[in-house]
Structure formats: C-alpha cells, structure tokens
Amino acid sequence: MIGIVAVSHSRSLATAAVGLAQEMLHGESVRIVVAAGLDEHTLGTDAVAVSEAIAHADSGDGVLVLMDLGSAVLSAELAIDLLESPHEVRLCAAPFVEGLIAAAVSAAGGADLDEAAIEAREALAGKQTHLGVPVAARPDAEGESAEESAVSGRFVVANTHGLHARPAARLVAEVRWLPASVYLRNLTTGTGRVSGKSLSRVAALGALCGHEICVEATGPGAADAVDRLLELAAQRFDETDDSTDSSAAGHHLPERGTGPYPASDGIGIGPVWRLGHAELVVTEAPSGPPELERALLDNAIDDVADDIERTRASAGAEADIFRAHLFLLEDDDLIDAVHRGILAGRSAAAAWNQVLESAAAELDRLTDEYQRARAADLRAVRDQVLAVLLGHGIDIVTRPGVLVSSDLTPAQAAGLDRDIVTGIVLAQGSPTSHSAILARSRGIPAVVGAGADILSVGEGTVIALDGGAGTVVVDPDPATLAEFTGLADAHRQRRRDAEANASEPAVTRDGLTVQVAANVGDVDTAAESVQGGADLAGLVRTEFLFLDRESAPSIDEQEQVYRAIAEQFAGRRIVLRTLDVGGDKPLPYVAQPEEANPFLGVRGIRLTLERRDLLRDQLTAIGRVAADHPVSVMFPMITQLDELLTARGVLDEVVAPEIALEVGIMVEVPATAAKTATFAEHVDFFSIGTNDLTQYALAAERGNDALNSLADPLDPGVLRLIAMVCEDAGSAHVAVCGEAAADPTAAAVLLGLGVDELSVSPPAIPLTKARVRELDLSQCRRIADEALRCADAEEVRALAAKTLE
Numbered sequence: 160m161i162g163i164v165a166v167s168h169s170r171s172l173a174t175a176a177v178g179l180a181q182e183m184l185h186g187e188s189v190r191i192v193v194a195a196g197l198d199e200h201t202l203g204t205d206a207v208a209v210s211e212a213i214a215h216a217d218s219g220d221g222v223l224v225l226m227d228l229g230s231a232v233l234s235a236e237l238a239i240d241l242l243e244s245p246h247e248v249r250l251c252a253a254p255f256v257e258g259l260i261a262a263a264v265s266a267a268g269g270a271d272l273d274e275a276a277i278e279a280r281e282a283l284a285g286k287q288t289h290l291g292v293p294v295a296a297r298p299d300a301e302g303e304s305a306e307e308s309a310v311s312g313r314f315v316v317a318n319t320h321g322l323h324a325r326p327a328a329r330l331v332a333e334v335r336w337l338p339a340s341v342y343l344r345n346l347t348t349g350t351g352r353v354s355g356k357s358l359s360r361v362a363a364l365g366a367l368c369g370h371e372i373c374v375e376a377t378g379p380g381a382a383d384a385v386d387r388l389l390e391l392a393a394q395r396f397d398e399t400d401d402s403t404d405s406s407a408a409g410h411h412l413p414e415r416g417t418g419p420y421p422a423s424d425g426i427g428i429g430p431v432w433r434l435g436h437a438e439l440v441v442t443e444a445p446s447g448p449p450e451l452e453r454a455l456l457d458n459a460i461d462d463v464a465d466d467i468e469r470t471r472a473s474a475g476a477e478a479d480i481f482r483a484h485l486f487l488l489e490d491d492d493l494i495d496a497v498h499r500g501i502l503a504g505r506s507a508a509a510a511w512n513q514v515l516e517s518a519a520a521e522l523d524r525l526t527d528e529y530q531r532a533r534a535a536d537l538r539a540v541r542d543q544v545l546a547v548l549l550g551h552g553i554d555i556v557t558r559p560g561v562l563v564s565s566d567l568t569p570a571q572a573a574g575l576d577r578d579i580v581t582g583i584v585l586a587q588g589s590p591t592s593h594s595a596i597l598a599r600s601r602g603i604p605a606v607v608g609a610g611a612d613i614l615s616v617g618e619g620t621v622i623a624l625d626g627g628a629g630t631v632v633v634d635p636d637p638a639t640l641a642e643f644t645g646l647a648d649a650h651r652q653r654r655r656d657a658e659a660n661a662s663e664p665a666v667t668r669d670g671l672t673v674q675v676a677a678n679v680g681d682v683d684t685a686a687e688s689v690q691g692g693a694d695l696a697g698l699v700r701t702e703f704l705f706l707d708r709e710s711a712p713s714i715d716e717q718e719q720v721y722r723a724i725a726e727q728f729a730g731r732r733i734v735l736r737t738l739d740v741g742g743d744k745p746l747p748y749v750a751q752p753e754e755a756n757p758f759l760g761v762r763g764i765r766l767t768l769e770r771r772d773l774l775r776d777q778l779t780a781i782g783r784v785a786a787d788h789p790v791s792v793m794f795p796m797i798t799q800l801d802e803l804l805t806a807r808g809v810l811d812e813v814v815a816p817e818i819a820l821e822v823g824i825m826v827e828v829p830a831t832a833a834k835t836a837t838f839a840e841h842v843d844f845f846s847i848g849t850n851d852l853t854q855y856a857l858a859a860e861r862g863n864d865a866l867n868s869l870a871d872p873l874d875p876g877v878l879r880l881i882a883m884v885c886e887d888a889g890s891a892h893v894a895v896c897g898e899a900a901a902d903p904t905a906a907a908v909l910l911g912l913g914v915d916e917l918s919v920s921p922p923a924i925p926l927t928k929a930r931v932r933e934l935d936l937s938q939c940r941r942i943a944d945e946a947l948r949c950a951d952a953e954e955v956r957a958l959a960a961k962t963l964e
C-alpha cells in the first residue's frame with residue numbers, strides 16, 4: 160500500500176487533518192506521516208523532517224506528499240533531494256484537507272501512486288459541483304513520469320457533433336484492449352489529460368468538431384496505440400452518419416422506414432418524464448459494512464448490464480448507444496470513485512448517485528448542446544442502477560407529461576393513468592408489440608421505435624408527438640409547438656365529432672354497413688367499448704382470466720365473467736376466443752417443455768387440444784352464457800381442418816344442440832388463409848388476426864424491433880392472404896381483429912378486399928366508425944386491387960394516401 164506524508168506549516172492543523180482522514184477509513188490502516196511545524200507550537204516547514212517522514216511512510220509502494228502552501232512545497236521538493244535511499248515519490252498539487260482525505264481513502268482501497276494522486280487532485284470536484292464552479296477535466300497521472308516515455312500524436316475531431324457518446328464509445332472500445340496506457344488532451348480548450356479507457360472522462364474533454372486532440376500513450380505498444388487512434392479518428396470513429404441525432408433542440412426524429420413508428424393515434428405535448436425517477440429516494444446511511452454495499456452495487460450493475468445487453472441485442476442500428484451505456488457501467492474511473500465513497504461510509508446508492516451526478520454535472524457545463532445532452536446518458540444509467548439498488552420493481556407512479564422509456568412491459572403500460580400521461584415515446588417497440596396495443600387500448604398517443612437517442616433527452620424537456628403519423632419533435636420551437644397544438648385541437652375536435660356519432664352505424668358513402676367491433680380484455684374494457692359505440696365484441700381475449708394465477712379458473716368463475724361481459728353488451732354479440740396461450744405466454748398450471756421457437760410451438764388451439772380439460776371447461780362456461788345471450792366462439796391458431804373439427808366435437812359434447820352458438824376461427828397462419836375454402840363450410844365467420852398473420856407471413860417476429868419496418872400488415876404478400884380469405888369465405892363473413900383494423904389507411908384497403916367487420920381497441924371505435932363513413936367502397940376496391948400488385952407496404956400506403964387525398 161502507498162504511504163502518505165502531510166506537510167504543513169502547522170502541526171496541529173496537519174494532525175487534525177490526518178485525524179479527519181483516518182476517521183474516513185473505518186478501521187482500514189494507511190500509513191500517514193506528519194511533517195509539520197518546527198515544533199508543536201511554531202509554524203514552519205523543515206525539509207529534513209519531510210525527507211524522514213517520506214522514508215518512514217514508504218512501505219515499498221511509494222509515497223504521496225500533500226502540502227499546504229508556500230514553503231511547504233519548496234521544503235517537499237528539497238526533501239526529495241535529501242532522501243538517502245531511493246523512494247518513489249509524488250508531490251501532489253491537491254488541496255490539503257480534501258486531498259488528504261481522498262488520498263487516504265483511495266490508498267485504503269488499493270490505489271497506486273498515480274491513482275491516489277488523481278483522486279486527491281480531484282477532491283475539490285464535489286464541492287465545486289455543489290457550488291456551481293466549473294470543474295476542469297481530470298488529468299490522469301502526475302505529469303513527469305508518464306510523459307517521459309510517452310509517444311504522442313494529434314488529430315482534429317471530424318465528427319459533426321464532436322466526440323459524443325458514439326464516437327467516444329468507439330474510441331474507448333479500442334483503447335480498452337490495448338496494452339498501452341492511453342491519455343487524451345484537448346489542445347483547443349486546454350483540458351485533459353484523461354484516460355482513454357474512461358468514457359465519462361473522454362466525454363468530459365468537451366471535444367467538438369474541429370478541436371485538436373493530443374493522444375499520448377505509454378507502455379507496451381505505445382506507438383501502435385497512437386497510430387491506431389489516429390487512424391480511427393481519420394475514419395471519424397466509424398461514424399458514417401451523424402445527422403440522426405435527436406438531442407438537438409427542435410430536432411425531428413427520423414421519418415418512416417427505420418422508425419419512429421405510429422403506435423397510438425393522437426397528439427401528445429408535454430415535459431419528458433421517466434420511469435422510476437420520482438421514487439428513487441437515496442439514503443446516505445449504509446445498510447451494512449462496505450463489503451456488503453460493494454456486493455450490492457456489483458449485483459445491481461450486473462443486473463442492469465444484462466438488461467442493457469438484452470435491449471442492445473434487439474436494438475439493430477441503435478445498438479451503439481447501448482454499448483455506450485454498457486461502457487459507463489464498466490467505467491473503472493466511475494466505479495472506483497463509487498467504491499471509495501462506499502469505503503468512506505456511504506451507502507452504495509448514495510455513493511453511486513453522487514459520483515454519476517457529479518460526472519453528469521461536469522458534462523452539463525460543456526458549451527456544446529449536443530455534448531451536454533450526453534449527461535442524460537449518465538443519468539439514465541444512474542437511474543437504472545439506483546432503481547435496482549433501491550429495490551424498485553416495475554411499478555409506475557404516473558406523472559404528468561410524456562413518458563419516455565426504452566420499452567414498457569404490458570404491466571407498466573396497463574398501469575398508466577391516461578388522464579395525466581399526455582403521450583408515450585419508446586426507444587424500442589413495434590406497433591404490434593403488446594405495449595403498443597395497450598397504449599392504444601388506453602387511448603394514450605404513442606410513438607414507438609424512436610431509437611435510443613430519445614433516451615438522452617433530459618427530464619422536463621418538452622416533447623411533441625403525433626402518434627398517428629409517428630413523428631416526435633424534441634424541444635419544439637414556438638412555431639412547431641403552435642403547429643402541434645393546432646393538430647391537437649383538430650384531433651380533439653375530430654374525436655368529439657366521432658364520439659357524438661359513435662352509437663350510429665358505420666356506413667360507407669356508398670351504402671355498405673361495416674360492423675365496428677371491440678377487442679375486449681376484461682369486463683371494464685367491455686363497458687368502455689359499449690360506451691364508445693361498439694356494434695359487438697369482435698374479440699374477447701379470454702386469456703386475461705387465466706394469466707397471473709396459480710390454477711385455472713373454474714367453470715363457474717368463467718361463466719360469471721363471460722356473462723358480465725355479455726350483459727355489458729346488452730343484446731349485442733360477443734365473440735369469445737378460447738384460451739390463446741402457449742410457450743410465449745406460459746401458465747404455471749400448464750406444464751410445457753421449453754421450446755426453441757414458442758411462436759411456432761404449442762400455442763392457441765394446439766395447447767388446448769392437448770389440455771382437453773381446459774377446453775372442455777371453457778366451452779361449457781361459454782355454452783351456459785350462450786343460452787341467454789348472443790355469443791360466438793372462436794378458435795385461435797387453427798392450422799388444420801382436423802383441429803377445427805376436433806374442437807367442434809368437444810363443443811358438441813358440452814353444449815346442447817339447441818343453444819345458438821356461432822363458431823369461427825382466427826386466421827393467423829398463412830396456410831390457413833390459403834385453405835379458406837376447406838374451412839368455409841364448417842364456420843360462420845373468419846376473423847383475421849393480422850398481428851400474427853403478418854409475423855408468420857413475413858417471418859418477422861412481432862416483438863422484434865429490428866424488424867419493425869418489415870412487419871407491416873399492408874405488405875402486398877399479407878394482403879394477398881387476406882384477399883384469399885375474402886374470396887373463398889363463401890357465406891361466412893370476414894372480420895379483421897388485428898391492430899391493422901384501426902389503421903385508417905389499412906381500413907380502406909381491408910374493406911376494399913372484402914372485409915365487413917373491423918374489431919379494434921375500445922378508444923379507437925368512434926374514430927374507426929368516422930373513418931368508415933368517409934370511405935367509398937368502390938374506391939376502396941380499386942385501391943385494394945392495385946395494392947395487390949404493389950412491391951411493398953410503403954408503396955401501398957403511398958397509393959392509398961394519394962387516392963384518398
């Protein structure tokens with residue numbers, strides 16, 4: 160362990176300062192020797208006493224000397240010359256009291272001479288940050304020794320936004336694996352020298368486009384290291400297009416193709432808020448000894464890193480930004496500082512919070528807006544780790560404004576209070592993901608797949624979003640804000656008009672009555688749907704009754720709930736879909752082997768035919784309700800005629816023939832669409848589940864964000880399958896209950912193909928009816944006809960937009 164010498168004019172001052180430092184060590188012992196005053200009471204410094212103190216303090220790992228002022232520095236310099244045997248000594252230009260404490264704590268934590276010197280010199284940062292004084296970027300080693308054998312080179316930053324998160328992360332990724340020690344200095348601003356292995360420090364260089372940066376390397380492969388970095392700088396740190404930043408004020412996030420995607424119609428304007436931030440109450444006091452706090456910190460960091468890794472794996476082109484977040488979690492500079500805080504007696508949460516906040520505050524002071532926004536990366540990572548450390552689960556305390564998040568679990572989306580959340584913007588997510596479906600069913604405007612940069616937008620920054628168009632504007636200028644406010648007013652007016660007519664039938668301009676139905680998830684949404692003017696319940700997802708419990712609901716319980724839904728609909732038909740779960744949504748009371756591809760596994764009817772008891776009980780309950788109400792039963796994931804006939808056989812066993820029950824199937828499997836004629840004589844209706852049909856037809860998993868632009872239900876290949884169903888359905892009627900039914904463009908194409916029922920989430924009912932009333936069936940048919948010959952979904956959308964203009 161290194162030793163420390165405290166050189167001061169006053170012995171009592173030095174002794175008290177050392178006492179204070181020892182107090183912070185919590186029993187750890189660091190050799191700190193005082194060389195202060197000429198005697199107990201006389202002020203002055205003595206070079207001989209300092210050199211003896213150095214010899215005494217050195218246990219072989221070197222000595223750090225801290226001095227107060229004036230002659231203390233001169234005496235310390237002289238003392239080095241007076242040393243009788245060789246000692247490794249650093250004279251440290253740190254503030255005396257704060258530096259002594261920081262050096263002692265870092266020495267106790269195993270820091271070497273250079274590391275302890277850096278920590279000591281940095282010791283004012285906390286106070287400076289607190290008092291709002293600019294903090295200079297941290298030099299990483301005591302000048303001379305590192306520079307002696309250094310190889311250096313220079314480059315000019317060519318990246319438009321300077322060394323922001325992505326290029327900085329690329330630089331750090333390179334440096335981390337080099338055997339040499341690499342340091343950077345910003346020659347333009349005079350800041351540096353910082354370690355190239357620390358993302359937070361590299362970001363704090365404030366290196367803007369055009370700034371000249373000096374790279375220095377020492378140790379093995381130093382010359383190669385410099386060459387490699389200069390080469391990387393010439394390649395702009397592999398950044399091909401830095402025009403897609405979302406953090407600049409008034410910046411529009413990119414349009415369709417790569418996201419963002421429209422997910423829930425409506426205009427949202429408000430300040431950004433994030434999950435969990437409000438609940439993160441950090442206490443200073445540790446819950447146990449430093450080892451325990453360190454273990455808690457390590458576990459929390461591991462958990463968050465795993466989480467970020469998972470997000471990153473599906474982040475496609477945006478993966479880089481998550482890599483930067485991972486680097487922050489692995490940043491030794493930050494972690495060491497947190498460890499020292501823990502050693503000094505703080506809780507892991509308090510130490511983590513303080514270190515990350517002061518690093519973020521340092522970035523806040525940079526002049527470049529883009530680079531300042533990187534502080535949000537630090538704060539995002541800070542909050543993620545704090546949330547784990549403080550034991551927060553997924554619960555949300557809803558706050559007013561626009562929720563910005565990486566993604567939402569269905570439980571989180573379901574927990575949002577739509578009266579105060581004005582919008583949702585997700586970095587991840589696809590329009591058919593369950594979080595998007597829930598946003599729609601809650602009537603909250605939402606945009607998904609906005610890209611990771613959205614996570615860098617600071618809390619409280621105003622965001623405007625158009626959930627129908629899929630656009631997001633960060634920090635809109637007054638004109639843009641006025642435009643969005645105008646859109647919001649128009650949207651509200653359109654909704655008011657639609658709601659006023661919601662109980663009227665939806666009839667196209669040329670006379671076709673279209674059933675506008677509701678997708679219902681429970682009794683509450685049934686009530687909401689009826690209020691919203693639903694003509695029927697086109698899809699009751701009965702799985703809500705089976706999930707999140709230890710055993711299956713009894714026949715009586717099922718009957719009671721289905722009856723309650725039927726009563727809400729008061730004479731209007733309800734279509735009860737039999738249990739649609741499987742490997743992707745496992746139930747604790749249904750044993751299922753793990754499957755490599757659960758979406759292609761034992762789900763829907765495949766599962767309930769294996770668990771005939773579940774199917775029998777459910778059909779019995781449905782039969783009882785059908786005795787008193789108009790009820791249809793619908794089987795999900797039907798692929799073979801045999802499955803339908805077997806399911807119908809079970810139905811016939813448990814429901815008396817005199818009970819009027821309509822029977823239909825979901826069309827979610829492409830082969831089923833192609834075999835419509837085979838099924839037609841055995842069903843009363845088909846209901847096309849475009850969510851699954853699209854994922855299976857395009858081989859694009861519905862929850863995989865990287866495939867968002869591929870998985871559009873208006874792909875002509877999907878439309879052909881829908882056309883087959885409509886053409887071969889015979890006397891059976893054809894509904895669509897996937898999310899496409901609520902998309903105004905898709906609705907026109909679907910009606911044109913021959914669909915006569917659109918089943919949508921409850922808040923979408925009035926607007927879907929209003930949309931139908933605007934359409935002309937013959938025009939829809941022409942669009943549909945042409946759409947089948949389009950090359951891709953984008954062309955179909957353009958065609959529909961142009962024709963319907």
Ligand code: PEP
Nearest residue numbers: 827848849850851896897
């Ligand atoms: C569908 O697949 O389109 C559908 C409506 O079913 P779910 O979204 O419940 O899988």
Ligand code: MG
Nearest residue numbers: 827848850851
């Ligand atoms: Mg489905």
